Amino acid sequence: MTNLIVELSKFAFIILIALYTLLSFSAFKKKSPGEVNYVWKLQNLLMFFIHLLAYVVMYLQKEEIKLLIFYLFQLFLLQAVVVMTQVIYPQINRLVLNNMCLLLAIGFIMLTRLSYDRAVRQFQIAAAALILAMVIPVLIRKCGFLTKIPWVYGIAGLILLAAVVVFGESSNGARLSLKIGSFALQPSEFVKITFVFFAAARLSKSTAFKDVVLTTVMAALHVLVLVLSRDLGGALLFFVAYLVMLYVAAKKPLYFISGLGAGCAAAYAGYHLFSHVRVRVMAWSDPFQYIDNEGYQITQSLFAIGTGGWLGTGLYQGEPNKIPVVVEDFMFSAIAEEFGGAFAICLILICVSCFMMFINIAMQIKNDFYKYTALGLGTLYGFQVFLTIGGAVKFIPSTGVTLPLISSGGSSIVATIAMFAIIQGMYLLKEDEELRIEKERKRNARAKAKKARAAKAEKTKERS
Amino acid sequence: MITYLFTGLFALLIGYFVYFNAVLRPEVINNPYNSRQENFAKRVVRGKILASDGTVLAETKTAEDGTEIRSYPYGNVYAHVTGYSTRGRTGIESLANFELLTSNAFFGEQIANELKEEKNIGDNVVTTLDTKLQETAYNALGNHKGAVVVLEAETGRVLAMVSKPDFDPNRVNEDWESLNGEENSDGVFYNRAMQGQYPPGSTFKVVTLLDYMRENPGYEDFHFQCSGSMTEGNYTIRCYGKNAHGNEDLKKAFAKSCNTAFSSIGLSLDEDVFKTNCESLLFNSELPLDLPYSKSAFSLKGGAAPAEQMMTAIGQGETLVSPMHMAMIMSAVANDGILMKPYFLERVETYSGDLVKNFRPSVYGSLMTEAEAEILTEYMRAVVTEGTGSKLDNMGFFVAGKTGTAEYSSDKSKSHAWFAGFSDTGESDIVVCVLVEEAGSGSEYAVPVAREIFNAWNMERE
Numbered sequence: 001m002t003n004l005i006v007e008l009s010k011f012a013f014i015i016l017i018a019l020y021t022l023l024s025f026s027a028f029k030k031k032s033p034g035e036v037n038y039v040w041k042l043q044n045l046l047m048f049f050i051h052l053l054a055y056v057v058m059y060l061q062k063e064e065i066k067l068l069i070f071y072l073f074q075l076f077l078l079q080a081v082v083v084m085t086q087v088i089y090p091q092i093n094r095l096v097l098n099n100m101c102l103l104l105a106i107g108f109i110m111l112t113r114l115s116y117d118r119a120v121r122q123f124q125i126a127a128a129a130l131i132l133a134m135v136i137p138v139l140i141r142k143c144g145f146l147t148k149i150p151w152v153y154g155i156a157g158l159i160l161l162a163a164v165v166v167f168g169e170s171s172n173g174a175r176l177s178l179k180i181g182s183f184a185l186q187p188s189e190f191v192k193i194t195f196v197f198f199a200a201a202r203l204s205k206s207t208a209f210k211d212v213v214l215t216t217v218m219a220a221l222h223v224l225v226l227v228l229s230r231d232l233g234g235a236l237l238f239f240v241a242y243l244v245m246l247y248v249a250a251k252k253p254l255y256f257i258s259g260l261g262a263g264c265a266a267a268y269a270g271y272h273l274f275s276h277v278r279v280r281v282m283a284w285s286d287p288f289q290y291i292d293n294e295g296y297q298i299t300q301s302l303f304a305i306g307t308g309g310w311l312g313t314g315l316y317q318g319e320p321n322k323i324p325v326v327v328e329d330f331m332f333s334a335i336a337e338e339f340g341g342a343f344a345i346c347l348i349l350i351c352v353s354c355f356m357m358f359i360n361i362a363m364q365i366k367n368d369f370y371k372y373t374a375l376g377l378g379t380l381y382g383f384q385v386f387l388t389i390g391g392a393v394k395f396i397p398s399t400g401v402t403l404p405l406i407s408s409g410g411s412s413i414v415a416t417i418a419m420f421a422i423i424q425g426m427y428l429l430k431e432d433e434e435l436r437i438e439k440e441r442k443r444n445a446r447a448k449a450k451k452a453r454a455a456k457a458e459k460t461k462e463r464s
Numbered sequence: 465m466i467t468y469l470f471t472g473l474f475a476l477l478i479g480y481f482v483y484f485n486a487v488l489r490p491e492v493i494n495n496p497y498n499s500r501q502e503n504f505a506k507r508v509v510r511g512k513i514l515a516s517d518g519t520v521l522a523e524t525k526t527a528e529d530g531t532e533i534r535s536y537p538y539g540n541v542y543a544h545v546t547g548y549s550t551r552g553r554t555g556i557e558s559l560a561n562f563e564l565l566t567s568n569a570f571f572g573e574q575i576a577n578e579l580k581e582e583k584n585i586g587d588n589v590v591t592t593l594d595t596k597l598q599e600t601a602y603n604a605l606g607n608h609k610g611a612v613v614v615l616e617a618e619t620g621r622v623l624a625m626v627s628k629p630d631f632d633p634n635r636v637n638e639d640w641e642s643l644n645g646e647e648n649s650d651g652v653f654y655n656r657a658m659q660g661q662y663p664p665g666s667t668f669k670v671v672t673l674l675d676y677m678r679e680n681p682g683y684e685d686f687h688f689q690c691s692g693s694m695t696e697g698n699y700t701i702r703c704y705g706k707n708a709h710g711n712e713d714l715k716k717a718f719a720k721s722c723n724t725a726f727s728s729i730g731l732s733l734d735e736d737v738f739k740t741n742c743e744s745l746l747f748n749s750e751l752p753l754d755l756p757y758s759k760s761a762f763s764l765k766g767g768a769a770p771a772e773q774m775m776t777a778i779g780q781g782e783t784l785v786s787p788m789h790m791a792m793i794m795s796a797v798a799n800d801g802i803l804m805k806p807y808f809l810e811r812v813e814t815y816s817g818d819l820v821k822n823f824r825p826s827v828y829g830s831l832m833t834e835a836e837a838e839i840l841t842e843y844m845r846a847v848v849t850e851g852t853g854s855k856l857d858n859m860g861f862f863v864a865g866k867t868g869t870a871e872y873s874s875d876k877s878k879s880h881a882w883f884a885g886f887s888d889t890g891e892s893d894i895v896v897c898v899l900v901e902e903a904g905s906g907s908e909y910a911v912p913v914a915r916e917i918f919n920a921w922n923m924e925r926e
Contacts, residue, residue: 003507004578244466291497299497302484306493307500310485319500341485345478352474359467375466382470386477395480 002060006314009057013050013339014311017346020046020102024353027095028360040094044082047102051075054109054315061316067112070120074108077127089137091431092424093361099354100405100420106347107406110335113315114327118408129414133421140425141432147369150201154218157194160187161225168229177411186411188226188234192241193418195222196376199242203249204368212250216242230276233387233399237380239263244379245372284397297324301392304330304337305344312340327408329400332392348389351404355382361427370426377419494562496553504565510534511564511586513546513556515595516810521546522557522633536633541602544655545593545625545808548633551640554653556808559754560589563812568820585815592621592810597894600920601626604913609901610880611657613791614917617886617893619825620795620804624917625788627656658757661784662899665870665906666704666721666852667882668779670793670840673718674832675741676729677839686714688725699771701727701778704869704905718843719851721867723778730777735766738776745793745831752805752828753788760785779868790884791897794865796831797840798886798893803828844885852907853885856915862888863918865896867906878902881909887918894921 023043027036055071078101085092104126111119140146164178164187177184202215219242226235243263247256270277279294287295287302300323308318320326320334336344358378365371384401391398402409404416484492493501509532513522521542525533534549536542547555557564567574567584577584594614601612601624614624631643631652643652654660664671677683692708694701703709703723709716717725739762743749747762763782764772775781788806796803805828812820832840844864847853856863865885872880881900887893896914903909 001579001581003581004575007575007578248466288495291495299495302492303495303498303500305484306489307498307503309489313503317503319503322499341481345481348474348478348481352471355470356467359470379466379470382474386470386473390477393477393481393484395477 005060006057006317009053010311010314010340012053014342016046016050017343021346021349024095024350040098043098047105051105057315058113074123078105081130088134089428091428093427095357096354096420096424099350103405110331111327111408114321114334118327122408122413125410126413129417133417136418136421137425137428141429147201150198153194153198157191157198158221158225160191161222165225165229188231189411189415192380192415195238196241196373199245200369200372200376203245203372207250233401236399237384240383241376241379245376248375249372280397284394298394298398301330301333302394304333305393308337308340310341312338312343314338328402330392331403331407332389351385358423361423365426365430366433370429374423374426377423490562496558501561501565507583508565508567508586509583511815512588514588514590515593516591517595519595539632539634540630541599543630543633544627548636550637555755556591560809563587563589568814587820588813588815590810590813591808592623594623596920596924597917598624600917604916608903610899611660611787613657613787613897615791615795615806615895617795617798617895620806622806622808623894625657658753658755658786658788660786661758662880663870663872664779664783664785664790665868665882666779667790667866667868667884668783669718669726670866671742671745672726672729672777673843674836674840675733675738678741679733679737683714688712688717688728690722690724694724694727696731696770696774701774715843715846719846721852726777727774730773731770735764735768739765751789754808757788758786760789780871787897787899791895794884794886794897795895797837798895800834801830801832801837803831841888845888853911855911859918861922864888867911869905879904881906883910883914
């Protein structure tokens with residue numbers, strides 16, 4: 001009987017998330033406020049169904065009461081986030097909010113399935129981060145000086161990254177984390193934000209050639225230090241985010257093209273200089289030949305995705321734990337294995353809708369600093385999703401970056417939640433701006449009408 | 465623009481993901497390293513392997529208490545080709561593992577089984593194997609070590625594949641120790657038909673001939689006076705049985721398998737062109753085969769010593785080939801130069817016989833021109849009508865082929881017997897490649913095996 005429920009739940013998951021995805025994209029069309037509100041409510045409902053069903057299916061198979069208790073905690077947290085955010089910030093971007101909650105929920109589900117302890121830890125960190133993130137939009141609104149201290153961001157970021165190179169803990173060939181007490185911190189996750197702030201502050205002030213050169217040197221230093229710590233995925237992310245920001249700020253395609261050229265040259269040099277780059281590329285180009293060593297991880301990922309097929313094996317029916325470092329780098333494969341390829345495609349599309357919304361917001365903001373920040377963070381998000389999923393399905397060589405909000409990792413989840421909150425803050429500023437403009441327009445119109453009436457009165461007076 | 469760029473990237477990513485799931489998936493999950501396959505077995509009763517006529521070659525029997533036994537009714541006869549699935553998996557058991565452990569039975573029935581907590585019944589795999597030809601080949605090889613491959617030239621269907629010594633797939637588990645033990649140095653699990661690497665002996669003269677024709681458009685003017693041996697440097701090549709073939713043209717030299725004439729041809733060939741031509745026949749390269757195989761080797765290169773040139777031209781030297789590869793070369797000759805990819809699986813059916821998937825013949829590519837294939841056929845027909853393959857003459861239909869007697873050690877009295885050839889009727893012709901290890905001459909030991917197979921085929925045909 002349980003088997004049957006697991007089998008049927010696969011279809012239910014796919015239908016639920018497909019509906020959710022459809023609604024995500026319908027949000028880009030103009031609709032009346034009432035309709036839109038209905039869409040958001042429906043999305044929330046779908047999310048809670050997916051979440052509930054997943055825990056029911058897991059409970060039926062494991063029969064551990066702790067799963068149900070954990071579920072209730074998550075339900076409370078997600079519900080609280082949805083409600084509280086709307087109470088504090090009525091103008092919040094609901095698509096971003098809903099997507100964040102859904103991705104978190106899927107992350108919790110898959111992590112619980114893979115490793116209960118990690119899931120609990122992830123939940124605790126996420127809960128703390130979500131509460132802290134509530135104040136971020138206020139901070140952005142109140143603290144104008146944030147836009148004026150580029151070098152503070154730049155230098156602080158570099159110092160943090162350099163500290164990793166010097167004192168960092170090595171894991172899987174890359175130096176990524178600093179140990180502070182029992183906490184392992186991944187500074188590069190947070191430096192993403194300071195880096196974007198730095199570039200946005202500099203580029204919004206001036207795009208004169210001299211300034212651009214200086215900014216670019218600083219950005220290149222970031223990338224270089226990341227390469228030194230062997231965090232190639234991170235280096236690539238920073239590089240692409242900066243390139244996009246520079247292009248939009250300076251509006252010079254030449255910068256973009258020469259940047260791309262430099263990137264290609266660097267990639268070529270990196271390939272020949274570093275053996276670990278070659279190993280990654282080798283494992284990508286023919287993983288089955290090196291199945292026992294270099295290609296082991298990626299082939300396990302492909303086995304997972306392939307065995308899952310379109311419909312998935314159902315929760316607990318696959319073996320996603322066979323993939324090394326699955327909870328950090330290969331969550332996508334685990335999801336594709338047990339929830340199926342159709343579900344996985346919906347997941348990609350949801351991430352894409354999130355990314356599109358970020359860029360949308362960025363393009364509507366008038367203030368340059370906020371615009372570039374939103375753009376930079378949005379690019380970081382979008383490209384990171386691309387890198388990790390592309391790596392998992394062997395579309396590109398694996399770079400070992402996390403799937404934001406879904407993969408296990410405290411630093412990653414805190415930084416991503418902060419990123420989402422920052423973009424929300426900017427969205428709110430834009431809404432404020434629009435409200436102000438709207439008010440001003442109304443006031444002007446009123447004044448005009450008054451004037452006209454006065455003039456008319458004057459005329460009639462004269463005539464009489 | 466940035467949005468478009470990224471959306472484009474994601475579109476490509478999703479496209480690749482769809483491609484992976486739709487096209488690459490079966491091959492990936494069938495990989496023996498994919499331990500996830502074991503999970504399927506918990507929910508599905510492994511399906512049957514059937515011969516092309518529906519004969520059961522492997523099936524799973526479930527006892528009262530639920531234990532499953534994989535049974536192979538024909539025991540040793542199909543050992544290497546069907547393989548086993550009791551200790552790891554080999555052969556078609558490995559190749560079609562995913563299909564065998566997938567059930568496409570009626571949906572409602574599957575749900576009913578879930579409710580009853582009973583296993584679903586896996587799909588059956590219908591192979592290309594022909595029971596009559598397989599049994600004939602198996603019996604004809606007798607107690608010799610060796611291998612037989614039978615292909616359908618036009619399609620690439622593998623009709624029979626035998627390797628000896630063999631084993632009983634029913635008893636792999638029980639006999640595991642002794643089958644792998646030291647006293648068993650013959651390597652019974654080793655599929656000689658595809659993994660064996662043998663000096664091709666005179667069957668390689670087909671390749672030498674093709675290269676000679678390509679290098680010398682005026683090859684028809686070739687004349688040679690065979691005195692039974694020739695010496696170049698300080699190396700002497702002798703014709704088989706110390707025969708002197710006298711005055712001969714190219715066709716006669718080929719038909720009589722004259723070592724002396726072909727050695728002198730070998731000396732005249734450009735080694736590098738020879739190598740390129742061999743590689744176009746898939747020496748030193750991957751073969752389009754779905755079961756484990758060994759690559760064939762051809763190592764002659766520019767500046768080789770005369771002895772090496774001479775030996776290579778008559779298939780001695782360093783050249784190594786598997787019976788399957790030799791059969792593939794012959795199938796290209798028989799099929800106007802086009803090599804069809806050999807395949808073992810005809811279709812997949814549900815246990816109740818509904819079609820799930822059909823496998824179609826696929827063209828690998830052209831190994832030679834149609835004209836070249838025609839000339840090679842003509843020369844190989846002469847082998848049968850007036851040369852070393854005369855035991856295949858007067859069978860009621862044309863056969864073309866080439867014999868070989870390959871010395872493999874310094875002991876000249878020991879040799880592997882080869883025959884590779886095909887029926888030449890123009891209608892669903894078969895390619896037969898026979899290798900008898902440590903037997904003697906090809907015409908004496910390999911040709912009779914081929915004859916029985918051709919006979920069986922002819923009887924089936926009528």
